[in-house]
Amino acid sequence: MGVVADAGQSFRQIRSSVGDVTSQxxxxxxxxxEVTTGAEQVVHHMGEITRMVEETASGTQAVSSAAEEQLASMQEIRASSEALSEMAEELQRLIVKFKVQR
Structure with missing residues (x-):
């Protein structure tokens, strides 16, 4: 019976080892x-960050466009002011030619 007992003991050890491996x-x-869940969360957060960066870039582009429009408007105002100043000077030269009689 020694062989049968040894075989039984061996099977019990194998069963125990299989249980340990299964647990591991x-x-x-x-x-x-857990790693997969963490990776999915990272991907989600990266998507959120990407969306926020795109929104910020869009807002920055809008501000840049508005600044360019303001610059163009200021240049037009400056040109109009210069033209108006030249007209005023010309008007002053013409007024000097008139004699006012009382």
């Missing part, structure tokens, strides 16, 4: 699931 596999599986 389950732990690894749980760890992999």
């Amino acid at each position: 596999i389950e732990e690894v599986s749980a760890s992999v699931q």
